[in-house]
Amino acid sequence: MRLLRTSLLFLAACAPGQIVMPPPAPVEPPSLTRVTLTPQDTTRPTASTVMSSVSAVGLSLVSGQVAVANGDSVSVRMGTMLKPVPVGASGTESLGTVRLVGRRGAGSLWLSSNGVFTERTGRLLRSPVSDSLPLADVKAIDVVGEGAAETWWLRTDAALLRVSSGEVDSIALDDPKGAGVITAVVGRDAQVALVVKGERLYLVDVAAPKVTVLAKGLGAVAAGVKLGDGATVFATTEGLVKVTPANDVVLLGFGDASAVNDVSVDGDAAFIQSNGKLFSMLVDDVRVLGDVAVPVVSGVVRDAAGAVFTLDGAQLKRLATTPEEQPVRYADVKPFFTAHCTSCHSSGANYAPLIDFTNFQKAKAAAAMSLDRVKNPDNPMPPAASGLLRPSQYQVLERWVAQGLLP
Numbered sequence: 001m002r003l004l005r006t007s008l009l010f011l012a013a014c015a016p017g018q019i020v021m022p023p024p025a026p027v028e029p030p031s032l033t034r035v036t037l038t039p040q041d042t043t044r045p046t047a048s049t050v051m052s053s054v055s056a057v058g059l060s061l062v063s064g065q066v067a068v069a070n071g072d073s074v075s076v077r078m079g080t081m082l083k084p085v086p087v088g089a090s091g092t093e094s095l096g097t098v099r100l101v102g103r104r105g106a107g108s109l110w111l112s113s114n115g116v117f118t119e120r121t122g123r124l125l126r127s128p129v130s131d132s133l134p135l136a137d138v139k140a141i142d143v144v145g146e147g148a149a150e151t152w153w154l155r156t157d158a159a160l161l162r163v164s165s166g167e168v169d170s171i172a173l174d175d176p177k178g179a180g181v182i183t184a185v186v187g188r189d190a191q192v193a194l195v196v197k198g199e200r201l202y203l204v205d206v207a208a209p210k211v212t213v214l215a216k217g218l219g220a221v222a223a224g225v226k227l228g229d230g231a232t233v234f235a236t237t238e239g240l241v242k243v244t245p246a247n248d249v250v251l252l253g254f255g256d257a258s259a260v261n262d263v264s265v266d267g268d269a270a271f272i273q274s275n276g277k278l279f280s281m282l283v284d285d286v287r288v289l290g291d292v293a294v295p296v297v298s299g300v301v302r303d304a305a306g307a308v309f310t311l312d313g314a315q316l317k318r319l320a321t322t323p324e325e326q327p328v329r330y331a332d333v334k335p336f337f338t339a340h341c342t343s344c345h346s347s348g349a350n351y352a353p354l355i356d357f358t359n360f361q362k363a364k365a366a367a368a369m370s371l372d373r374v375k376n377p378d379n380p381m382p383p384a385a386s387g388l389l390r391p392s393q394y395q396v397l398e399r400w401v402a403q404g405l406l407p
Ligand code: HEC
Pocket: 337, 340, 341, 342, 343, 344, 345, 349, 350, 351, 352, 353, 366, 369, 370, 371, 373, 374, 381, 382, 383, 386
């Protein structure tokens, strides 16, 4: 009780936008248990180079297509060509120099010298919040939630920042036992984030306010991501540190190598780089996807058609052909419409305009507009009251549109 009162007083003494967290309880966290997973090497798809001599900051997705952030532009792949994405509402704004690429729902986010840009209907629009951020110091951005509840967790070497509803909070983390810089932050929701600082992994709950040390002795961290099942994983020199939604922590190794150089995520699957190889991991099913030449490839993305791309040095490589890359036909997407759309649109219930999604031609005519609405958190379909669909739920519609609306 006394501790709580002290920390509340402490909070009240700070300027708005400054949140000082109470130090964690001085309890030693348990040591990490190591589990070795053996990757299957049977279904390795062949990789092909789509483009060479790309100098890119990272890979991302724009309208379901793979995009490379290349110095002062972001370009979308069209076959073997790169087409720049227009910037600003009029297409005349300048992007500046892109430094970082992050994920935002099914799309991406770019941090450049001129601000933070997000994609909206095939354009890059600058967020006004950029003005209040120390742009040059920001090392990573993790986005949680959608629409009005969207929250960004950012890190600089020294600070943890949170942006929600246009407000920027600076969160001070103080642990007398843990020194060092902040090397990773992954938000769980708008209040809770997992943070790696020095050799320690913290669970930071801003609402409580409470900080818990979940693990110590972490190696250097290269990246952290959230998986579809709510677990969070960090690529470290000791292995892949996995934190379950119940806050159990395990250390995963792949084959005989321990260091994990990078990890990215696509829906429920994680892509892991370790020991010159790229693996996919779905729960405990780990497969070898290919060999990589450089120690750290900059990100792995899966486009709307299901193809997996990676940036290996100066080469944009495509890992052909995953089972997900089978063409999507109308018969594959029809169950999606039946499950989520026809209850209103077949009958006109809830004042919905009549759209016959059970008819191929009608569904085809409405597909592009439907995808726009399904992906638009500000004006979603189904209407917001029934809850937004997750990218893994509407992926089939996205792939149907991307592959040319096959009958
Ligand atoms: C709870 C009822 C409901 C459900 C479920 C629903 N819609 Fe709608 N939809 C509406 C209403 C009401 C409108 C008209 C108001 C608006 O545009 O927001 C609408 C409008 C639309 C429009 C715009 C039509 C036009 O001509 O402007 C599209 C496209 C659409 N819905 C697609 C979908 C898709 C795709 C799904 C399933 C993923 C879906 N809707 C599920 C109620 C619903």
